[in-house]
Amino acid sequence: xxxxxxxxxxxxxxxxxxxxxxxxxxxxxxxxxxxxxxxxxxxxxxxxxxxxxxxxxxxxxxxxxxxxxxxxxxxxxxxxxxxxxxxxxxxxxxxxxxxxxxxxxxxxxxxxxxxxxxxxxxxxxxxxxxxxxxxxxxxxxxxxxxxxxxxxxxxxxxxxxxxxxxxxxxxxxxxxxxxxxxxxxxxxxxxxxxxxxxxxxxxxxxxxxxxxxxxxxxxxxxxxxxxxxxxxxxxxxxxxxxxxxxxxxxxxxxxxxxxxxxxxxxxxxxxxxxxxxxxxxxxxxxxx
Amino acid sequence: xxxxxxxxxxxxxxxxxxxxxxxxxxxxxxxxxxxxxxxxxxxxxxxxxxxxxxxxxxxxxxxxxxxxxxxxxxxxxxxxxxxxxxxxxxxxxxxxxxxxxxxxxxxxxxxxxxxxxxxxxxxxxxxxxxxxxxxxxxxxxxxxxxxxxxxxxxxxxxxxxxxxxxxxxxxxxxxxxxxxxxxxxxxxxxxxxxxxxxxxxxxxxxxxxxxxxxxxxxxxxxxxxxxxxxxxxxxxxxxxxxxxxxxxxxxxxxxxxxxxxxxxxxxxxxxxxxxxxxxxxxxxxxxxxxxxxxxxxxxxxxxxxxxxxxxxxxxxxxxx
Numbered sequence: 001x002x003x004x005x006x007x008x009x010x011x012x013x014x015x016x017x018x019x020x021x022x023x024x025x026x027x028x029x030x031x032x033x034x035x036x037x038x039x040x041x042x043x044x045x046x047x048x049x050x051x052x053x054x055x056x057x058x059x060x061x062x063x064x065x066x067x068x069x070x071x072x073x074x075x076x077x078x079x080x081x082x083x084x085x086x087x088x089x090x091x092x093x094x095x096x097x098x099x100x101x102x103x104x105x106x107x108x109x110x111x112x113x114x115x116x117x118x119x120x121x122x123x124x125x126x127x128x129x130x131x132x133x134x135x136x137x138x139x140x141x142x143x144x145x146x147x148x149x150x151x152x153x154x155x156x157x158x159x160x161x162x163x164x165x166x167x168x169x170x171x172x173x174x175x176x177x178x179x180x181x182x183x184x185x186x187x188x189x190x191x192x193x194x195x196x197x198x199x200x201x202x203x204x205x206x207x208x209x210x211x212x213x214x215x216x217x218x219x220x221x222x223x224x225x226x227x228x229x230x231x232x233x234x235x236x237x238x239x240x241x242x243x244x245x246x247x248x249x250x251x252x253x254x255x256x257x258x259x260x261x262x263x264x265x266x267x268x269x270x271x272x273x274x275x276x277x278x279x280x281x282x283x284x285x286x287x288x
Numbered sequence: 289x290x291x292x293x294x295x296x297x298x299x300x301x302x303x304x305x306x307x308x309x310x311x312x313x314x315x316x317x318x319x320x321x322x323x324x325x326x327x328x329x330x331x332x333x334x335x336x337x338x339x340x341x342x343x344x345x346x347x348x349x350x351x352x353x354x355x356x357x358x359x360x361x362x363x364x365x366x367x368x369x370x371x372x373x374x375x376x377x378x379x380x381x382x383x384x385x386x387x388x389x390x391x392x393x394x395x396x397x398x399x400x401x402x403x404x405x406x407x408x409x410x411x412x413x414x415x416x417x418x419x420x421x422x423x424x425x426x427x428x429x430x431x432x433x434x435x436x437x438x439x440x441x442x443x444x445x446x447x448x449x450x451x452x453x454x455x456x457x458x459x460x461x462x463x464x465x466x467x468x469x470x471x472x473x474x475x476x477x478x479x480x481x482x483x484x485x486x487x488x489x490x491x492x493x494x495x496x497x498x499x500x501x502x503x504x505x506x507x508x509x510x511x512x513x514x515x516x517x518x519x520x521x522x523x524x525x526x527x528x529x530x531x532x533x534x535x536x537x538x539x540x541x542x543x544x545x546x547x548x549x550x551x552x553x554x555x556x557x558x559x560x561x562x563x564x565x566x567x568x569x570x571x572x573x574x575x576x577x578x579x580x581x582x583x584x585x586x587x588x589x590x591x592x593x594x595x596x597x598x599x600x601x602x603x604x605x606x607x608x
Binding site for chain 2: 050119122125126129134138210214218237241253261267268271
């Protein structure tokens with residue numbers, strides 16, 4: 001048997017046939033680059049105030065300045081690392097926890113499954129944004145609080161999907177065989193079922209990153225996400241950017257445009273990933 | 289079927305107990321004193337004590353003996369249709385809801401209309417002719433629609449007409465029944481901003497659903513019977529392709545409520561979204577509790593309606 005290539009390589013090889021997926025990868029790479037090297041690219045400090053209040057975009061201030069004379073171009077760039085961290089940490093932690101919950105619930109079944117699912121029922125019955133607003137208002141505003149809220153928002157729906165995948169997998173004969181030779185429950189869950197549900201989990205991650213980024217930005221926009229003076233694409237669209245939009249529309253335009261581009265990149269890459277990792281959808285369009 | 293529906297409605301109780309307990313405990317963990325927030329920082333110690341006494345805030349949260357603490361009293365009130373009194377506005381929460389609910393409901397219904405009207409025809413056209421230029425245009429539009437944050441779209445919708453045409457939607461609330469035109473002027477933009485991201489998602493789902501159904505044997509049979517394209521698409525493809533779409537439209541109710549909150553804030557609409565937001569900020573527990581319980585009831589019934597509609601769309605699905 002030929003040694004299997006690690007999936008990231010297979011993925012990159014297949015991605016070459018997805019022009020839009022490549023575009024998404026380029027966008028994501030650009031944001032990663034900005035997150036690492038942004039401090040040297042941004043001409044000003046994101047919190048440095050100046051006497052140039054609400055100046056329209058010029059060569060010295062490509063995106064203009066805000067009500068405190070801060071350079072919006074620098075703020076947009078310097079918001080990248082925190083936005084990426086919040087988005088990625090929330091999704092990976094949330095999906096990880098949801099995976100464990102879904103695995104245990106789906107595989108063990110019975111009373112444990114029933115109990116976990118009733119809790120998830122209640123969890124899902126909250127309108128997501130309202131639950132997250134309640135959680136962030138309990139915690140002190142910080143990136144960590146935002147991540148906690150977003151993780152809590154990721155878990156219920158994701159664990160349902162994982163549970164469904166586990167249920168579809170657990171009645172196969174190879175699971176029965178593993179049980180017959182005396183494999184422990186833990187071993188069956190981790191070594192036999194988990195590898196089978198990797199594909200749907202990768203697909204979930206690719207869907208959740210843009211969704212959770214938008215939700216986090218919405219919380220910041222509502223003033224219960226990233227606290228000022230931290231630059232944030234969500235928070236910078238609100239407040240004085242809205243009050244003074246007639247004098248300085250660029251205050252609201254650029255941070256939102258950056259966020260849109262960021263989410264778009266992840267969506268394009270995610271669509272390509274879904275096409276590659278979800279065999280059921282394969283062949284129904286080269287760039288879905 | 290009836291038995292199934294009854295069992296599903298009984299599910300409402302564990303969900304409601306869970307949701308109300310979580311909200312009850314969570315809201316009481318919010319730092320800050322309700323009495324202080326309601327009376328302002330200048331309030332005397334005496335008036336604070338009086339306020340807590342009047343609103344029963346000194347009682348234990350949970351208690352085994354009647355009246356079962358603050359939670360028990362609140363649940364008892366709910367049974368009689370009494371949502372309690374807002375600490376901050378000193379008004380009956382029930383009246384606040386009755387006044388604000390129509391605004392949010394109308395916004396959500398209009399947004400749903402935007403979604404369905406834009407997404408389903410676009411999804412069918414794209415799905416029937418996959419990889420055609422029209423399909424590519426629609427799919428690209430959809431990815432953009434999914435990527436634009438609703439709050440930014442809403443902000444642009446209020447900013448750009450104001451800058452270009454010096455036009456802003458009227459603020460305050462105009463009832464549809466007293467001034468339908470003014471009402472629509474007010475709600476058209478927020479409904480569009482709320483509906484567009486959802487429409488993008490539904491369009492993509494409709495497209496893949498149509499693609500899936502087109503491959504089925506009964507569709508081939510319909511073609512070979514010599515039916516017109518229109519009949520095949522409308523009668524055979526659409527009806528069967530509708531199942532996943534119904535699910536997603538229903539599941540978007542919660543997201544739609546969150547989106548409505550954001551739009552109400554941007555467009556200064558006096559709906560329940562803004563009410564929830566303000567209640568959370570002012571630690572007005574009872575307002576938040578009422579909204580969340582209401583949302584949970586809607587959630588359970590919408591999900592039930594989705595499951596029942598499956599059986600209607602696809603008679604092979606039976607519930608026992």
